[in-house]
Amino acid sequence: MIIDVNVYLSRWPLRRLPCDELPKLVERLQACGVTRAWTASFDGLLHKDVGGVNERLAAECRQVPAGLLQPFGTVNPTLPDWREELRRCHEVHRMPGIRLQPNYHGYTLDHPGFAELLQLAAARGLIVQLAVRMEDPRMQHPLLRVPDVDTTLLPDLVTAVPDLQLVLLNALQILPGDRLSALARTGRVYFEIATLEGVAGIASLVTRVPLECVLFGSYSPFFILESAVLKLRESELSPAQLDAITFENARRIGTQLRQ
Amino acid sequence: MGKITRRALLSGAAQAAAAGTLLGHAPARATARAVAPAAAGTPACDLDRYVIWDAHGHLYSADTPPAEQMASLLRAADRMHIERVVVFMGYPWVYDPEPDEVRRQNDQVLEAIESSDGRALGFVYLNPKHTQESLDELDRCVRDGPMVGIKLWVSIRCHDPCLDPIAVRAAELNAPILQHTWSKITGNLPGESMAEDVAALAARNPATTFIAAHAGGDWETGIRAIRGTPNVTAEICGGDPTAGIVEMAVRELGAQRVIYGSDFRGRSFASQLAKVVGADIPEESKRLILAGNLQRMLAR
Numbered sequence: 171m172i173i174d175v176n177v178y179l180s181r182w183p184l185r186r187l188p189c190d191e192l193p194k195l196v197e198r199l200q201a202c203g204v205t206r207a208w209t210a211s212f213d214g215l216l217h218k219d220v221g222g223v224n225e226r227l228a229a230e231c232r233q234v235p236a237g238l239l240q241p242f243g244t245v246n247p248t249l250p251d252w253r254e255e256l257r258r259c260h261e262v263h264r265m266p267g268i269r270l271q272p273n274y275h276g277y278t279l280d281h282p283g284f285a286e287l288l289q290l291a292a293a294r295g296l297i298v299q300l301a302v303r304m305e306d307p308r309m310q311h312p313l314l315r316v317p318d319v320d321t322t323l324l325p326d327l328v329t330a331v332p333d334l335q336l337v338l339l340n341a342l343q344i345l346p347g348d349r350l351s352a353l354a355r356t357g358r359v360y361f362e363i364a365t366l367e368g369v370a371g372i373a374s375l376v377t378r379v380p381l382e383c384v385l386f387g388s389y390s391p392f393f394i395l396e397s398a399v400l401k402l403r404e405s406e407l408s409p410a411q412l413d414a415i416t417f418e419n420a421r422r423i424g425t426q427l428r429q
Numbered sequence: 430m431g432k433i434t435r436r437a438l439l440s441g442a443a444q445a446a447a448a449g450t451l452l453g454h455a456p457a458r459a460t461a462r463a464v465a466p467a468a469a470g471t472p473a474c475d476l477d478r479y480v481i482w483d484a485h486g487h488l489y490s491a492d493t494p495p496a497e498q499m500a501s502l503l504r505a506a507d508r509m510h511i512e513r514v515v516v517f518m519g520y521p522w523v524y525d526p527e528p529d530e531v532r533r534q535n536d537q538v539l540e541a542i543e544s545s546d547g548r549a550l551g552f553v554y555l556n557p558k559h560t561q562e563s564l565d566e567l568d569r570c571v572r573d574g575p576m577v578g579i580k581l582w583v584s585i586r587c588h589d590p591c592l593d594p595i596a597v598r599a600a601e602l603n604a605p606i607l608q609h610t611w612s613k614i615t616g617n618l619p620g621e622s623m624a625e626d627v628a629a630l631a632a633r634n635p636a637t638t639f640i641a642a643h644a645g646g647d648w649e650t651g652i653r654a655i656r657g658t659p660n661v662t663a664e665i666c667g668g669d670p671t672a673g674i675v676e677m678a679v680r681e682l683g684a685q686r687v688i689y690g691s692d693f694r695g696r697s698f699a700s701q702l703a704k705v706v707g708a709d710i711p712e713e714s715k716r717l718i719l720a721g722n723l724q725r726m727l728a729r
């Protein structure tokens with residue numbers, strides 16, 4: 171059993187990906203043993219009509235049997251009436267959470283709407299995911315250069331919202347070590363392994379942060395799903411550690427929210 | 430040092446190829462491993478059916494003896510069913526090293542490979558700005574020593590004519606030249622080569638075998654840059670495991686011109702192996718990329 175917390179549907183704007191069609195993605199997830207995938211839409215990066223993006227995402231996830239794909243909607247707090255988007259994600263589409271893309275939506279974490287969004291999402295019992303990076307800044311398209319999200323303010327923002335459960339995506343190797351520790355200490359921030367690097371990276375990671383905050387994430391289909399799966403093999407991990415990372419920790423996040 | 434020669438080191442490779450292990454199973458070096466139960470045995474993640482040689486890796490510590498570093502790296506390699514690793518450059522990394530520093534770093538690598546029971550292959554690190562010293566070091570480490578290739582990094586862009594004598598000597602010694610290549614929209618180091626630069630050098634030196642490390646970094650342009658230069662092979666390590674890199678390399682260059690490397694230990698074996706084993710390419714192409722091409726290149 172694997173819960174993959176970092177999956178996207180639809181098209182990456184700048185490249186076709188081998189698994190960017192739903193049947194192929196589903197086949198690959200299943201072949202690698204993924205039983206549940208927390209899934210957002212690449213359309214949420216640049217489309218202004220995120221209402222339409224979320225509706226399509228929910229419908230596509232419903233097409234796939236056995237709850238394999240769990241939709242995580244896009245909310246952009248710089249758009250007019252963004253609170254209605256949050257309401258629809260929760261009440262209409264019954265999504266377990268939302269995925270935020272601050273750098274693609276052009277705001278920094280001191281944007282007043284961001285703090286409010288965290289509060290409102292936590293109050294609704296929604297898991298909040300935040301993608302720190304989508305693409306290596308060194309090789310971006312000259313007309314679409316998007317810096318990593320500056321997470322300096324994040325530890326304080328998390329402390330200010332006691333009910334928040336925050337999953338950072340594509341954050342490892344990018345967050346400085348002291349910020350990683352500060353966020354891990356809150357006990358309500360989680361990290362997934364898609365961008366984790368280094369030989370035996372997971373074994374090294376769990377000496378720096380509590381095992382409870384490490385999740386399985388592939389960033390598929392932008393990254394090759396096998397990368398995250400093979401990281402589980404590269405580190406010497408006990409069966410209990412493997413269970414925690416591959417599904418137990420992710421499952422516990424849901425139960426810690428009120429819902 | 431002189432006892433272990435290049436020929437002795439590679440004879441194992443030649444025998445392995447002759448015995449057909451290229452298409453079969455590697456010697457069982459890996460021991461018990463914990464694999465996520467659900468992922469175990471799924472086809473794309475089954476590394477054990479491949480012979481794997483890793484074309485790109487580094488030592489990582491100034492304090493730990495090279496032999497100890499090698500042992501630790503090989504333990505991790507065992508878990509990933511990697512049979513041999515290529516290692517180059519000592520520690521700490523220096524962009525533009527003086528000849529003494531180059532020799533010191535190559536001595537570290539010599540120590541590491543001597544301790545490896547034949548599993549680590551060395552490429553000699555050179556700074557081509559010091560052309561004569563580079564030729565002497567090439568003789569010391571490759572002609573008279575156990576190393577089997579050349580690593581060039583970021584001291585000078587490799588289209589410079591000062592590289593030509595090294596390229597000529599490399600061909601005489603049958604030593605491939607692995608050149609770091611990366612094109613960055615954020616700006617390159619002054620001496621950092623792009624794939625285009627290797628293509629220019631390779632076109633002037635058609636008898637020499639070149640490896641464009643990182644496939645140019647920005648691989649969608651890097652692969653195009655070397656496409657028309659048949660004596661350049663793309664090595665895919667060092668970047669994120671972005672889906673499609675190996676598919677494009679095989680489509681544009683042919684599987685014979687693509688090589689797996691990881692850039693251990695900064696990168697993980699897993700993320701870089703996934704580029705090959707998770708690629709939508711024929712099984713035979715995967716075998717060439719994971720070991721066959723490098724074996725063929727070094728057995729010349």
Ligand SMILES: [Zn+2]
Binds near residue numbers: 487667692
């Ligand atoms: Zn390297």
